[in-house]
Amino acid sequence: MKKGMNKILWSTLGLLLAAVWGLPFLYSVWTAFHDEIYSANFVLNAPLTLENFFEAWRAAPFALYFLNTLILITIVLIANLVLCTLVAYAFVRYRFRWSGILFALIMVQLLVSPEILIVENYLTLSRIGMIDTILGISLPYLTSAFGIFLLRQTFMTVPVSLDEAAQIEGAGAWRVLWNIYVPLAKPIYLAYALVSISFHWNNFLWPLIVTNSPEVRPVTVGLSVFATVESGVEWSLVNAATLMTTAPLIIAFIIFQRQFVANFMRAGIK
Amino acid sequence: MKTSTRFLTSCCAAAVMGVHATSLSAADLEFYFPVGVNAPAVDTIQALTDTWAALNPQHTVEAVYAGNYEETTTKALTAANAGQPPQVAVLLSIDLFTLIEEDVVVPISDIAHTPEDQEWIDGFYDGFMKDAEFEGKTYAIPFQRSTPVYYYNKDAFRAAGLDPEAPPTTWDEMIEMGKALTVKDSNGNVSQWGTRIPTLGLGGAWLFGGLVVSKGDVLTTQTGVEARIDTPATIASLEFLLELSEQGVMAPGGISWGDTPKAFLEGQTASMWTSTGNLSFVEENATFDWGVGFLPGGDGPGAPIGGGNFYIFSDTTDEEREAALDFIKFMTSPENAAIWSIATGYVAPRADAWETPEMKAYSERLPQALVALDQLQYAEREFATFQRAKVTQHLVDAIESVVTGNAEPAEALRAAQEGADAVLGEYK
Numbered sequence: 001m002k003k004g005m006n007k008i009l010w011s012t013l014g015l016l017l018a019a020v021w022g023l024p025f026l027y028s029v030w031t032a033f034h035d036e037i038y039s040a041n042f043v044l045n046a047p048l049t050l051e052n053f054f055e056a057w058r059a060a061p062f063a064l065y066f067l068n069t070l071i072l073i074t075i076v077l078i079a080n081l082v083l084c085t086l087v088a089y090a091f092v093r094y095r096f097r098w099s100g101i102l103f104a105l106i107m108v109q110l111l112v113s114p115e116i117l118i119v120e121n122y123l124t125l126s127r128i129g130m131i132d133t134i135l136g137i138s139l140p141y142l143t144s145a146f147g148i149f150l151l152r153q154t155f156m157t158v159p160v161s162l163d164e165a166a167q168i169e170g171a172g173a174w175r176v177l178w179n180i181y182v183p184l185a186k187p188i189y190l191a192y193a194l195v196s197i198s199f200h201w202n203n204f205l206w207p208l209i210v211t212n213s214p215e216v217r218p219v220t221v222g223l224s225v226f227a228t229v230e231s232g233v234e235w236s237l238v239n240a241a242t243l244m245t246t247a248p249l250i251i252a253f254i255i256f257q258r259q260f261v262a263n264f265m266r267a268g269i270k
Numbered sequence: 271m272k273t274s275t276r277f278l279t280s281c282c283a284a285a286v287m288g289v290h291a292t293s294l295s296a297a298d299l300e301f302y303f304p305v306g307v308n309a310p311a312v313d314t315i316q317a318l319t320d321t322w323a324a325l326n327p328q329h330t331v332e333a334v335y336a337g338n339y340e341e342t343t344t345k346a347l348t349a350a351n352a353g354q355p356p357q358v359a360v361l362l363s364i365d366l367f368t369l370i371e372e373d374v375v376v377p378i379s380d381i382a383h384t385p386e387d388q389e390w391i392d393g394f395y396d397g398f399m400k401d402a403e404f405e406g407k408t409y410a411i412p413f414q415r416s417t418p419v420y421y422y423n424k425d426a427f428r429a430a431g432l433d434p435e436a437p438p439t440t441w442d443e444m445i446e447m448g449k450a451l452t453v454k455d456s457n458g459n460v461s462q463w464g465t466r467i468p469t470l471g472l473g474g475a476w477l478f479g480g481l482v483v484s485k486g487d488v489l490t491t492q493t494g495v496e497a498r499i500d501t502p503a504t505i506a507s508l509e510f511l512l513e514l515s516e517q518g519v520m521a522p523g524g525i526s527w528g529d530t531p532k533a534f535l536e537g538q539t540a541s542m543w544t545s546t547g548n549l550s551f552v553e554e555n556a557t558f559d560w561g562v563g564f565l566p567g568g569d570g571p572g573a574p575i576g577g578g579n580f581y582i583f584s585d586t587t588d589e590e591r592e593a594a595l596d597f598i599k600f601m602t603s604p605e606n607a608a609i610w611s612i613a614t615g616y617v618a619p620r621a622d623a624w625e626t627p628e629m630k631a632y633s634e635r636l637p638q639a640l641v642a643l644d645q646l647q648y649a650e651r652e653f654a655t656f657q658r659a660k661v662t663q664h665l666v667d668a669i670e671s672v673v674t675g676n677a678e679p680a681e682a683l684r685a686a687q688e689g690a691d692a693v694l695g696e697y698k
Contacts, residue, residue, distance in 0.1 A: 036555060040536060059314075118344075123352045129353070209345045212300065212334040224337050228307050232527050234551075 028239035039235040052240035059237075060222035061214050062121035062244070069218040071134050073200045079142040079191065080196055087143070089177050093163070099268050103152070109145040118209060123208060137207045139191045141200065147192055154185045190260065201249060247252075275632050295594035295634050299331040302359035302576065304342035307547045307614045314613040322600045325441050332368035339578065343368070346583075350374040353681035355583035358594040363401045363579045364654035367494040370404060371656055376584045381591045388483035390599065398619045401651040402579055403492060410579035412619035414610070416545045417575050417642050417649050418477055420566060421552060424460065424539035424559040426451055437541075437563035441484075444566045449541035450520030466530050466539040469498070469511060469673045473527030475666050476574050476652060477543055478577035480565050482570030483650045489665070494656050497698045499665055500680075500687035506568060508672050508679040515673075524674050544641040545576070549615040554637060564645045571648040575614065579697055606656075608632070617642050655690075656697045664689040 031039045049062055056062075064175045090096075091103055121140050122131070130136035166176050182189075204220040211217045223245050226238045239246070253260070285551050301319065305311045311334055319333040336342035339362045346359050347368075355374060382391060390407055391399075398412035398435045405461050424434035426581035430450040438444045449462025455461045456572045479489050490496060498504070514520035528543075534542040543565060552560065564571045582591055600606060607623035610616065612632045617639075623629055623645065633640050655661045668686035671677040 037535075037557070042531060119348050119351055122348050126352045126354050205344070207340065207342055208337050209348055212332060221335075221337075225305055225312060226340075227338060228305065233532075235532075269552070 008113070017237075028242060031236045032234060032240040036234055036236045038085075045225050052236045053244060056226070056237055056241035056244060058248075060225050062219065062222050064214055064220040064268050065217060065219040066248070068216055069132060069201060072138055072218055073197050075135065075138045076141050076200050077193060077196055080139070080144050081193070083143040084147035084151050084192075085177070085182065087148045088155055089181060091156040092153050093176075093183075095171070106145045106148055110149070114140070115205065118206060121206075122210060131210055132216060137209055137216070137218070140206070144196070145180045147196070150188060151185060151191055154188045155181050156186050194260070198249060296328045296411070297357070297587070298588040299329060299358060299590065299593055299597060301331055301597070302336040302342055302346050302356040302361075303333060303466050304336055304339045304360060305645045306339060306578075307616075308615050314610060317335075318601060318606055318607070318609070321619050322597055325600075326593070326596070331597060331626035339408060347372060347374065350585060352585060353585060357579060357586050357590045358582055358597060358638055360578045361581055363410065363412075363415070363575075363577060364652050364658055366401060366404060366579075367656045368653060368658060369581060370494075372515050374583055374585070375409060375581045376586075376591065377409050377579075378411055378582055378595065379408040381595050382408075382584065386478065387595075393620050395619055395621065395646055397575055397646040397649045400492065401575070403653060404494065409579050410604060412581050413578055413602060414616045415575060415577035415579075415619055415664065416547045416563060416612065416616055417573050417645060418480060418543050418545050419549070419573075419642050419645065420541060420543060420561065420563045421637075423534070423537070424561050424579060426537070426558075430540075431512055432577060434559070438566045439564065439571070440566055441568050445513065445519055446516050447565040448540075449517065452519060460518075462522070462537055463521050463539040464541065465514065466520060466525060466542040467511065468530050468543065469669055470524040470526050470667060471670075472662065474525075474669055474673075476576055477667055478504075478507060478511075478665070479574035479650070479653055480543075480572055481510065483574065483648070484565070484567030484570060486569055488650050489653045490651065490655050491670070492651070493624065494654065495689040495694050496666055497653075497655055497661055497687070497694060499668065499681040500692055501568075503568075504683055505679050508669065508683065509672055510568065511669075512679065519654070522675075524670055525642075530540075546617055547615050548670075549636065551615075553638075553647040560638075562641045563649070564641065567648075571645060573645050573649040574652050575646075575649045609685055611639075615639075619647070655694060657693050660693050661690045664693075 017136075032044070033048050033050070034046050035049055035051075042119055087106075093097060117140070125131050125139065126135050130139065138203070163176055163179055172178065202220060202223065207218050207222050208224070211221070223241055226241050227233070303315055311322060316333055319331055328622050333357065334346045337360075342359065343361050343365050344658075346356055349355050352354070356433040361369070379391065382388070394412050398415050402408055402410035402412065406593065420437055421564050422437050427434040427437075430447075432447055432450060438447045444465060451462065451464040452460060453462040467477055469478075471631070472614060482489055482501075482529075485503035485591060487501050489498055489504070511520075515522040530539075530542050531548050532546050533539050534544075535552065537558070550563075551591075565573050580601070582598075586594070601610075604618065604620060604626050605628070607618045607620055608626045608629040611618035611623065612628060613677045618624055618629060621632045624633070653662055653665065666688040668677070668682040672679050672682050
């Protein structure tokens, strides 16, 4: 009996939280598919329209922006995975002088907010002539203190005996990394990739400041055209644009959902 | 189609004027601009920029969209600090003191020094030039300027038995008519408020400046070091805002800027105070008969002026400065100012722009646009000082704490004055 009550309570709480999370999303779907007059006026039989999406698509060169964002996150993600893995591996597997201090230095970077560095980073980029390039946008993000930390902690949980057994079998450092450490950290890689992609997909101020031409700008810059505070904000247009720019992420998540959940579960059980 | 017609008009207009065939040596310009109003703004700027480039083949110009005002300023300052400033940019008029303090802009009057240039500068409305000058020099040229006006629902006026052609002009009338305009449903809940004056954030502080002007005072002066937050005029203004909600004419609590046009269009309020930047948005979406009037005033009309000006950056060559000046002259020429004003709702900053056939046709179709122009003579500069962000925040906090019922007007304004003086002390 008591168990049943508990279950009902938990389900209600769950549904409530889901509603709190889902309402803004539902609202944006509603306004995106309806005319502006229905944006705060919920008439069930209000006529559906795709006009908002067409208008939003026309307001900025979104096809180009999508491509740029895609290139940007691909560069950042690949560089991150490779560099963070190597650094974390070195910290775990090799004992070298100053390794403690070096790791502490990397950790300190987590405390520095990227916005403070905008002027300095801009200066560096302009000295090496990389303003207004996609590589320039990604340069400050090619490696990540958070990624190094995450992978180091994961690699440390790998039993030393596995590593030693592989060495006895004659595997070199690269082989050990590739065949032992990387497969065991797969859930962490997935989780990290998810966080990293969504961060760079949403990053706005830095790309806006270091780029000038539409040829290299990401979708967030296109999205910002709709934030027209001086005149009224057209919610239907804003939400159509928002849905459009987040759709790839949402679709990707739905497709990979099972893998994500399975991987997180496995990571949790360990 | 519409854009290309416009584009063509601007080409012809500029060619007829013939002032752009100057024999300047080549310069490559970068032009940063922000967008604060709905969509066609980017296309219009791009079209105008392309036309200038076509007329001046020896130069190149790249129009760079740089976000909202704040982001554009950040981008321009970052680039200037790295020694690669844009040659020309549209930035907030109230950022003048920040730009001077950072030493990144040149006075435009130093570049435009011939008698014809002076005549050109004198052609802008005085109201718009007030916040473009510092220590006797002109630093900026008005471009996308706006001022708030009183929008009202004529149908609601008729329903309340009021004359739809006679909007309120004084604060007392605001309250009196507001009471008649407030409609309650059978449960006693208000379904339509009498008016809506945004009180939160920077928008709230902007409109508050208008209230103060109508009481015969100003919030800041052109020295940039004086903030007049605690004066009889400001106390009266804040008390008026409180009275509106005490008398049941305006919803109690803070009122946000962004939701206001929506509330007006949906009939939740019979009138609103907001920028002329909304004219085309309201025209497009209103399902009722609407009008525009001066902001009702305390002792007479009064309004703040806001928006963006052209600036020329200092880390530039003489050729670039000359080209930038020519570019600005082109963008603010009567025909182009008219194109820009019609596309966006910004107030065209020169009298000769209003004389163009396009502008005359526009003001005939939308006579509401003329109200802002007539009101201009009663308008004063927007709140601007050195360290603007910090100083304005004190004012914003004071207004917000009073309208949300957490402080008394006199006491809140005194505290804000002290805070502002502490920041400005070192500049005096």
